[in-house]
Amino acid sequence: MKTHVKALVVGGGAVGTSIAYHLAKAGWDDVMLVERDELTSGSTWHAAGLLPLFNMSYATTHIHKYSVDFYKSLEAETGLNAGFAVVGNLRMAQTDARMDEFKLYASTAETCDVSYEWLTPDEIKSRWPLIRTDDLKGAIYHTEDGYINPADVTQAMAKGARQRRGGDCAQDAGRCLSLDRQPLGSHLHQDGRAGRQSGGLGRAGGDHRRACGDGIGQPRAAHC
Numbered sequence: 001m002k003t004h005v006k007a008l009v010v011g012g013g014a015v016g017t018s019i020a021y022h023l024a025k026a027g028w029d030d031v032m033l034v035e036r037d038e039l040t041s042g043s044t045w046h047a048a049g050l051l052p053l054f055n056m057s058y059a060t061t062h063i064h065k066y067s068v069d070f071y072k073s074l075e076a077e078t079g080l081n082a083g084f085a086v087v088g089n090l091r092m093a094q095t096d097a098r099m100d101e102f103k104l105y106a107s108t109a110e111t112c113d114v115s116y117e118w119l120t121p122d123e124i125k126s127r128w129p130l131i132r133t134d135d136l137k138g139a140i141y142h143t144e145d146g147y148i149n150p151a152d153v154t155q156a157m158a159k160g161a162r163q164r165r166g167g168d169c170a171q172d173a174g175r176c177l178s179l180d181r182q183p184l185g186s187h188l189h190q191d192g193r194a195g196r197q198s199g200g201l202g203r204a205g206g207d208h209r210r211a212c213g214d215g216i217g218q219p220r221a222a223h224c
């Protein structure tokens, strides 16, 4: 195992592997990710994997849009099929107030160039014949929404990071227990082993982030 790296990522869930992948893609040629157990052994493994493109936040919509575009290219890059499917998303309203809420989603979607359609109850029925529509006002239909298997996309991002030769994603690497900060870098201690990191530290410990942050001297740092 390497003992000196430019950037160290702690935690091998969707967030950590994405950081490692994107650093490697950005040309960082010396990135290491350490995972205390197996990649995806955290909450990523349990995630539903829905990819809803529409919401009320412009920033989140842009992140989701980037993710969907990225997932389309990741399989071609890595050869790993993460079960990505664009199936559309039908959100139905029983009240005028709910339709008003959808209009707010629609204005965010338009600004972010996300496509959508308005459907009447009859149009909903034609798309999904099993549904009862007598109490529905209508629906907003987002054509590009879909789903993906979060555990598989995490493995694909880890493979993509490794393929780019910059991102080393180490499973069973030992829990990152503490980090001694030094003027010229930091020494990472994991289960008795020590390493050195001289550039950045990305913390992606998921639900373990408080313990992980306490150990590495970043108790209040933002969750990456």
Ligand SMILES: Cc1cc2nc3c(=O)[nH]c(=O)nc-3n(C[C@H](O)[C@H](O)[C@H](O)COP(=O)(O)OP(=O)(O)OC[C@H]3O[C@@H](n4cnc5c(N)ncnc54)[C@H](O)[C@@H]3O)c2cc1C
Residues within 6 Å of the ligand: 010, 011, 012, 013, 014, 015, 016, 034, 035, 036, 037, 038, 039, 040, 041, 042, 043, 044, 045, 046, 047, 048, 049, 050, 051, 148, 149, 150, 153, 174, 175, 176, 177, 204, 205, 206, 207, 208, 209, 211, 212, 215
């Ligand atoms: C495609 C996708 C779709 C999603 N869809 C949904 C959805 O529909 N609904 C929803 O609610 N959520 C969804 N999510 C979010 C998901 O539920 C989680 O919030 C997210 O995956 C958490 O990722 P994470 O990397 O932050 O944490 P985790 O997956 O928990 O990863 C943290 C990792 O850090 C490791 N670790 C912790 N401490 C240390 C240490 N000291 N040293 C070494 N390793 C350590 C752990 O073992 C773990 O593997 C989705 C996520 C993805 C990727």
